[in-house]
Amino acid sequence: MLKNRIIPCLDVKNGRVVKGINFVDLKDAGDPVEQAKIYSDGGADEICFLDITASNENRDTIYEVVEKTSKKCFVPLTVGGGVRSIDDINKLLNSGADKVSINTAAVQNSKVVEDSSRKFGSQCIVVAIDAKRKDTGWEIYTHGGRNPTGVNALEFASKMEKCGAGELLVTSMDKDGTQSGYDIELMQKISSIVNIPVIASGGVGTLDHLVDGIKSGASAVLAASIFHYGTYSVNEAKQYLASKDIPVRI
C-alpha cells in the first residue's frame, strides 16, 4: 500500500538554515546539511529546501547546499525558491536535487512547466501554488506571497496538471505561519479536481493538523515550524498518524 508522506521543509537563506531545530547535540544549528540529515535519519519521507535568499549575488549558495546534502541524504530532495528557468532547474538537478518546485515562474509563463516536464520528466517538476481565500474562491499569489495575480487557484491547478506537473505543493497564504491548521477546503477542492498528488502546506501547529491534511485528500503533508522548533520529531508525527489509522512508513 502506498504510504502518506511527511515532508519537513527547511528555509534556507544565503546557504544557512533560517529557522533551525534546537538540538543540543547539533554542532552547527545553521547548517542545512546537518539538519536535513537529522530529518532523514528520523524517518522523513522527503526533504524540502525553500531557498529564500533575496540577493542575486548569493543565489548560487543553494547549489552547494544541495550538492552536499544529496551526498548525505538518500531520500528524495525537493528544492524550490527563485526557480526561474530551465537553466535553474538543470543546475539544481545536476547539483543533486530530485525534484524542483516552481512557483512564480509557472504563473508568469506556463511554458516553463511544459518545457521542463518534457525535458526532465514530470517526476521532478513540482508546481508550488500559493493561494489566498477571496469571496469568489482562491487567488494565486506570487513572489513569496506578495503579489496578487487575479488567477483562480483551482483553474491554475488543472492547467498545471495539463502542462505536465508531477505534483502540486499547495500553500494557503491565510494559514501559513498561523499554526491553526491547513486550509482544508482548499486542499479538498484541489485534490479532487486534479489526478496528480497534492502536497498540503501552510498552517501546521499540531499533529492533528497533519491528520486533517491527509484526510482532505492530500497525498503528502509538509510542515516546517513544528519540526524546526522541536515541538515534535518526524518519528513522533508518524507514530501519531499511524495511531489514527493513516498509513505511513515506519
Add this chain to the structure above:
Amino acid sequence: MDVTIVDYKSGNISSVINSFKEVAKDKVNIEVTSDLNKIKSSDKVVLPGQGSFKSCIDGLNSINGLIDTLSEFALNNKKPLLGICVGLQMFADVGYEEVETKGLGWVSGKVSKIDNQDGKYKLPHIGWNQINIVKESKIFKDIENNSHMYFVHSYEFIPNDNSVTAATTDYASNIVCAVEKENIFGTQFHPEKSDKTGLKIIDNFINL
C-alpha cells in the same frame, strides 16, 4: 572492481551516482560514462532512466554503438546489469509512452500506463510503497519482505513470463517492481532514494 553507470544524457542521475559512491566507498571504482570501451571492460553496469520510455530509448540510440555494447555485455557476456526505473522498463520488447516505441527486448514484455481505475488512484504513483518479494533474488539479500521503497512512475512493466518477477507492489493492481533474469536485474523503484534499505540493494548488486 569497476561498476559503470551509463551516462546517456537522459534525466537526472546525480542521486544514482551519489548512492553508488556512498556504498562503494574506496573498495569499488564507480565510473560514470558512455564510453563504449569502458562499458565493455567494466564488471557491472547500471542503466538508470528518467523521463519517458521514448526519450530514454532515443537517448541510448543517440550514442553510436551503445545499445550493441550493452546487449553484448548483458546477453552474450552475461555480466550483471541493473536497470533502474525506466532503465528497467527498457528491457521490454515495446513501450507505449508517448508513442509505441521498440524496447531492448532483453526481458520479454511490454510497458503500459498503470490502470488507475478511472482516476481512483493518482498518477504518477509517487512515494513509499511496500514490496512483496515473490522470488529469492540476489539483490534482495537481507532485505525483509514488505520493505518500503521509493517509487515515482506512471507506467509499469508487464513481463510475458512471470518467472522473471522478483517483487511486486500494490497500487491499483499488482505492479511488477523488480525483475531478475539470470544476470539481468531491474527495479521500478529507486533504490538510490530508498534510504538504508535502498542502499542495501545497491550494496547487494555491487557485491554480486
